[in-house]
Amino acid sequence: MTAGGAAILLAPPHKERLGKLPPAQLQALKNLNAGEQIEPGHDPGVRAVLESLAEGGWLTITVRSGDTDLYTIRPFKAPPARPSAVEQNRTLSKFAIMRQHKGQFVLEHPMSWCDIDIYDSRIVGLVSGLGTEEGAVADRLAADLKWTGHTVADRAAEDQEFSTRSWGAHELWFHRLSNLSERVLTWEEFGPTRWADGEFPPLPARKASYPGDPITLYAPDIETLRESDPSITAVLEDRVSCRDFDDSAPITLEQVGELLFRTARTKLLRTAKGVEYLSRPYPAGGAVYELEIYPVVRNVAGLAAGMYHYDSFDHVLRPVADDSVVERMLKTSSLTLSEGQLPQVLFVIAARSGRLMWTYEQVPYAIILKHVGVVLQTIYLASTAMGLGAVAQGYGDTAAFNEAAKVDELEECNVGSIVVGSPTAERPSASR
Numbered sequence: 231m232t233a234g235g236a237a238i239l240l241a242p243p244h245k246e247r248l249g250k251l252p253p254a255q256l257q258a259l260k261n262l263n264a265g266e267q268i269e270p271g272h273d274p275g276v277r278a279v280l281e282s283l284a285e286g287g288w289l290t291i292t293v294r295s296g297d298t299d300l301y302t303i304r305p306f307k308a309p310p311a312r313p314s315a316v317e318q319n320r321t322l323s324k325f326a327i328m329r330q331h332k333g334q335f336v337l338e339h340p341m342s343w344c345d346i347d348i349y350d351s352r353i354v355g356l357v358s359g360l361g362t363e364e365g366a367v368a369d370r371l372a373a374d375l376k377w378t379g380h381t382v383a384d385r386a387a388e389d390q391e392f393s394t395r396s397w398g399a400h401e402l403w404f405h406r407l408s409n410l411s412e413r414v415l416t417w418e419e420f421g422p423t424r425w426a427d428g429e430f431p432p433l434p435a436r437k438a439s440y441p442g443d444p445i446t447l448y449a450p451d452i453e454t455l456r457e458s459d460p461s462i463t464a465v466l467e468d469r470v471s472c473r474d475f476d477d478s479a480p481i482t483l484e485q486v487g488e489l490l491f492r493t494a495r496t497k498l499l500r501t502a503k504g505v506e507y508l509s510r511p512y513p514a515g516g517a518v519y520e521l522e523i524y525p526v527v528r529n530v531a532g533l534a535a536g537m538y539h540y541d542s543f544d545h546v547l548r549p550v551a552d553d554s555v556v557e558r559m560l561k562t563s564s565l566t567l568s569e570g571q572l573p574q575v576l577f578v579i580a581a582r583s584g585r586l587m588w589t590y591e592q593v594p595y596a597i598i599l600k601h602v603g604v605v606l607q608t609i610y611l612a613s614t615a616m617g618l619g620a621v622a623q624g625y626g627d628t629a630a631f632n633e634a635a636k637v638d639e640l641e642e643c644n645v646g647s648i649v650v651g652s653p654t655a656e657r658p659s660a661s662r
C-alpha cells in the first residue's frame with residue numbers, strides 16, 4: 231500500500247512500515263504491487279529496497295534464461311542468508327515433493343521457507359539429476375535448492391538421524407499442510423471455508439440405503455441405562471483391550487443393536503444454510519458427521535455372517551456383502567487377535583469424505599482420523615459398560631472395504647476398525 235509518499239507492506243497477518251520513500255523506490259513498489267517483474271537495475275535506492283524486500287520474504291524471485299522464465303521462488307516467510315558455497319552432489323531431500331498444484335508445476339518441501347514454481351521442463355530434469363549436469367542454470371539451481379532447503383548434502387544422513395528417518399514424506403507433508411504453520415497463516419484457504427458452496431451441492435447427511443431388507447435392531451431404554459450403568463469412573467478404569475473371545479457364547483444381535491444405539495445412532499438432524507447437521511452420542515467437528523459403521527459379522531448369535539451397513543437414522547442393519555471379500559476382511563483383522571482367531575464382529579468405520587470436504591479445506595482428512603479416535607473410545611467405553619470385549623485396530627483393508635461396499639474410495643473409504651465380541655478370560659468388569 232502506498233499513500234502520501236509512504237509505503238506499508240501488507241500480507242496478513244504480516245505488516246511492515248517502510249515510511250517515506252523517494253519517487254523511484256515508490257514507483258518500483260507500485261510496479262511490484264501490480265504484479266510486474268522488476269530487474270534490479272542501476273538505481274542504488276531501488277536495489278536497496280528490493281534487497282530489503284527479498285530479505286523479509288516479500289518478493290518472489292524468478293530465475294530466467296534469456297527471455298524464458300525457468301522457475302520462481304515463492305517465499306512464505308523471511309529466507310535465511312544465502313549459503314556462500316554449494317557442495318557437489320547434493321541431492322533432493324526425501325521430503326521434497328513435486329506436483330501439479332493450481333495449474334502449476336511446483337517443487338515443495340514441508341519444512342522449507344518457500345515453494346518453487348517450475349515453468350521449464352529442463353528444470354524438472356535438472357532437479358532429478360542434480361549434481362550430474364553442469365552449466366550456469368544447473369549451478370544456479372543447485373545453489374537455490376540448497377538455500378531453499380529442498381536438497382541435502384548427504385541423502386544417507388536423512389536415514390541415519392532418527393528424527394528424519396522416522397517421519398515418512400507423506401506424514402510430514404500431511405502434518406504440515408493440515409495445521410496452521412508458516413505456510414498456512416490465514417484462514418482464507420484453511421478450515422471451514424465452505425469452498426464448494428455454490429459450485430457443488432452439499433452431500434446429504436444420510437447415505438443412500440443399501441437395497442436389502444432392513445434388520446431391526448434392539449434399542450435400549452436410555453433412562454433405564456442412566457440408572458443401571460456402571461459409573462464413568464468404573465468404565466474408564468476397567469476398560470482394557472480384549473483379544474480373546476468366547477465363540478461358544480458369542481455376542482448377540484441384541485448386544486450389537488444396543489452397542490450401536492449407545493455409540494453411533496443419529497439423534498437429531500437439522501438443516502442450516504442448505505447443509506444438514508447431525509447429533510450423535512460422540513462429538514464431531516462442525517456437527518457434520520461423515521462416519522459410517524459397517525459391522526462385518528462372522529459369529530453373532532441371531533445374525534447371519536456377512537457385511538452390513540448400520541443405518542444410524544432408522545437404527546437398522548442392511549446387508550451389503552457376503553462373499554469372499556468379507557472373509558478377506560475378517561482374516562486381515564485376525565492378525566492381532568489371540569492365536570489368530572477370527573473376530574466375532576469387526577466394526578469397519580468408513581468416512582463419506584465429501585461430507586467434510588465440502589466445507590473444509592486442507593484439514594478434512596486429519597479431522598476424519600481424529601473422529602475415528604473419538605468413535606473408537608466411545609465404542610471401547612460402551613463395550614466395557616456392557617461387559618463386552620473390544621480391541622481397536624490400527625489398520626484396515628481399504629481396498630477390500632471398497633470392493634465389499636461397492637463404493638468409490640474417493641467417496642467413502644475405510645479409516646478405522648474395531649473388533650467386538652464376548653470376552654473369554656475373566657476380565658475386570660465395570661461395576662457401579
Ligand SMILES: Cc1cc2nc3c(=O)[nH]c(=O)nc-3n(C[C@H](O)[C@H](O)[C@H](O)COP(=O)(O)O)c2cc1C
Nearest residue numbers: 469470471472473566567603606621622623624625
Ligand atoms: C487407534 C488404535 C489402534 C490400535 N491398534 C491395535 C492393533 O492394531 N492391534 C492390537 O492388538 N491392538 C491395537 N490397539 C490397542 C492397543 O494396543 C491398546 O489400547 C494398548 O496396548 C493399551 O492397552 P489397553 O487398551 O488394554 O489399555 C489399538 C488402539 C488404538 C486406540
